Amino acid sequence: MxxxxxxxxxxxxxxxxxxxxxxxxxxxxxxxxxxxxxxxxxxxxxxxxxxxxxxxxxxxxxxxxxxxxxxxxxxxxxxxxxxxxxxxxxxxxxxxxxxxxxxxxxxxxxxxxxxxxxxxxxxxxxxxxxxxxxxxxxxxxxxxxxxxxxxxxxxxxxxxxxxxxxxxxxxxxxxxxxxxxxxxxxxxxxxxxxxxxxxxxxxxxxxxxxxxxxxxxxxxxxxxxxxxxxxxxxxxxxxxxxxxxxxxxGAKIYAEIIGGAETADAYHITGTHPEGQGAYLAMKQAIEESKISSYKIDYINAHATSTGLGDISEIMAIKKLFAKSLDKITISATKSMTGHLLGATGAIEAIATCLTLNSNMIPPTLHTKKIDERIPANLDFSLGRKTEKNVNYALTNSFGFGGHCAAMVLKKYTS
Known part of the structure; x- marks a missing residue:
């Protein structure tokens, strides 16, 4: 390969x-x-x-x-x-x-x-x-x-x-x-x-x-x-x-792709599975293909559209998959600034994830003042400010109507 x-x-x-x-x-x-x-x-x-x-x-x-x-x-x-x-x-x-x-x-x-x-x-x-x-x-x-x-x-x-x-x-x-x-x-x-x-x-x-x-x-x-x-x-x-x-x-290299997975919620034409089953499988399979442990993930660029069910189902999936490392992961929702670009959103968020790996700067999650009580208190959402952090492995998520789920793992490039 x-x-x-x-x-x-x-x-x-x-x-x-x-x-x-x-x-x-x-x-x-x-x-x-x-x-x-x-x-x-x-x-x-x-x-x-x-x-x-x-x-x-x-x-x-x-x-x-x-x-x-x-x-x-x-x-x-x-x-x-x-x-x-x-x-x-x-x-x-x-x-x-x-x-x-x-x-x-x-x-x-x-x-x-x-x-x-x-x-x-x-x-x-x-x-x-x-x-x-x-x-x-x-x-x-x-x-x-x-x-x-x-x-x-x-x-x-x-x-x-x-x-x-x-x-x-x-x-x-x-x-x-x-x-x-x-x-x-x-x-x-x-x-x-x-x-x-x-x-x-x-x-x-x-x-x-x-x-x-x-x-x-x-x-x-x-x-x-x-x-x-x-x-x-x-x-x-x-x-x-x-x-x-x-x-x-002799090209410059922004990042290396080491894993990706495409799954389905198999639940509802517009609503995400309440426990994020498809999201969980996509992230899990992407990490497995990467041949790293979930503990290695430093940053997640979340799909996080600001909808009632969607935000929670993604967090439920993250909570399940990263149960032992929630306190070391930083999550940010760049849609808080760009809005939701539908079919283009995954591409611009992958770009942001590449640049995070290059700069060790994580974009903020904006406008969030009071976190939903169903979300674990120990999650770091980079609220209101960019975060400087050494990021070696990052995950980016995208979910779509029809129950489509996709996750990709990017790695800081090293020869």
Whole structure:
């Protein structure tokens, strides 16, 4: 089996439009939540979200190209190109048959779908659709576009597992390279779900926070007063590579992937298992594959969406798995700042986990004032401040509607 490392990072998020600003603002504890600017929210229960700030597509694409791309396509391409540049991938010197793209989205071109359908019914007497309707809509769009743009002929895929999507993609990229089926894979996720139908739909199922008066602090994982997640948008990309390939190229290495697991709660289409059965299995199997003991884990980047059941089920799983080492683990919930980017969330959180391993700085959990009484008192959530700590092994979790569970173990790279 080949060793697998991460050699490039790219991100566009509600708190930074590049990896450098994203990471800086995570450590500073900047909230990405603000009032929605995309549409009139007068009749909606939630009027805030974590939008990407200061974004103009014409800064990245010409006018003709931008019209062919849904916002989620745009975000994904931007993050991919940053990661490719960061990894210094000179494709003309590499075997493109062994370079792949596994890039996810939970819901794809939701904005395009909404606009086209509304336009259809408003003009039903003369029904017309944009010729790019389908290509802007399909969730696998970024995976295809990146391979076409750079002529990458290796594995090309788009795992769609709701909010676990990009972590599933990262695990699959790790497996392909570990098994020797690819040398390099560009992987990640992109999402642009801040639309009328998305906000309305999540409101209808009572998943979103409606704390409109305190929107800046509404994402408050583990807090007794949490009332739902804050939706976000953006993209994250990681270049995953065999150690052999990375050394041959002289690439910088952010972290080593040593284990990953994909499981299911097998419980409910939206609700997590009360005792976190799927989460427990995913973390347990990821650690077992890593061939380390659970005691070795120093840091967990929790899924922690700020929902009533989800936060508790994840902690129940952590409590069970790390019963003998709870007091040595630091946990943080970066969604308290970025909001929940659905299918892209695993990618940006994997980036944060890589940078934690590199810097020994753990981002804070913000806005949490009173911990839910069901949570063990000896857990360190890095509340309200970044934490300086020697982190050698880290775990990152993602869970999605449908009961999808994914966990990955990253290790500080040592030759």
């Amino acid at each position: 080949k060793r697998v490392v991460i050699t490039g990072l790219g991100a566009i998020t509600p708190i930074g439009n590049k990896v450098e600003s994203y990471w800086k603002n995570l450590l500073k504890g900047v909230s990405g939540a603000d009032k929605i600017t995309r549409f009139d929210t007068t009749n909606f229960k939630t009027d805030f979200a974590c939008e990407v700030k200061n974004y103009n597509p014409l800064d990245y694409f010409d006018r003709k190209e931008s019209r062919k791309l849904d916002r989620f396509n745009q975000y994904g391409l931007i993050a991919c190109e940053e990661a490719i540049a960061d990894a210094d991938l000179q494709f003309e010197n590499l075997n493109k048959d062994r370079i792949g793209v596994i890039f996810s989205s939970g819901i794809g071109g939701f904005e395009t779908f909404e606009n086209e359908i509304l336009n259809f019914f408003e003009n039903a007497s003369l029904p017309r659709f944009n010729p790019f309707f389908i290509t802007k809509l399909i969730a696998n769009g970024v995976a295809g576009l990146i391979s076409i743009r750079h002529g990458l002929r290796g594995v090309n895929s788009c795992p769609v597992t709701a909010c676990a999507s990009s972590t599933n993609g990262l695990i699959q990229a790790y497996n392909y390279i570990k098994w020797g089926k690819a040398d390099i894979i560009i992987t990640g996720g992109s999402e642009a779900p801040i639309t009328k139908s998305s906000i309305g739909g999540f409101n209808a199922m009572k998943a979103l926070s409606t704390n409109n008066e305190n929107y800046k602090t509404a994402s408050r994982p583990f807090d007794t007063s949490r009332d739902g997640f804050v939706i976000g948008e953006g993209a994250g990309t990681l270049v995953v590579e065999s150690l052999e390939s990375a050394k041959k190229r």
